[in-house]
Amino acid sequence: MALSYKARRRWALVILLVGLPLYIVVAVTVMNLLGRPSILVELLVYVALGVLWALPFKFVFKGIGRDNPDRPTRSR
Numbered sequence: 138m139a140l141s142y143k144a145r146r147r148w149a150l151v152i153l154l155v156g157l158p159l160y161i162v163v164a165v166t167v168m169n170l171l172g173r174p175s176i177l178v179e180l181l182v183y184v185a186l187g188v189l190w191a192l193p194f195k196f197v198f199k200g201i202g203r204d205n206p207d208r209p210t211r212s213r
Contacts, residue, residue, distance in 0.1 A: 141207055143205075151202055152197065164183070
């Protein structure tokens, strides 16, 4: 099921404003529960988690910064 441009923009906003902060809280909480590793290991884990959160939502964010392709073009 393909989402419209407008729906993808709305979902992207929800993901960035609600989902990402929740993901950050969960990631930091899990890292604190596991104990504090060395700074290099901690940096690598946070970088990996920073990339991994976006992979499932790639289809939502793709093309959001461009003009609306669903909008009819006006001819002059």
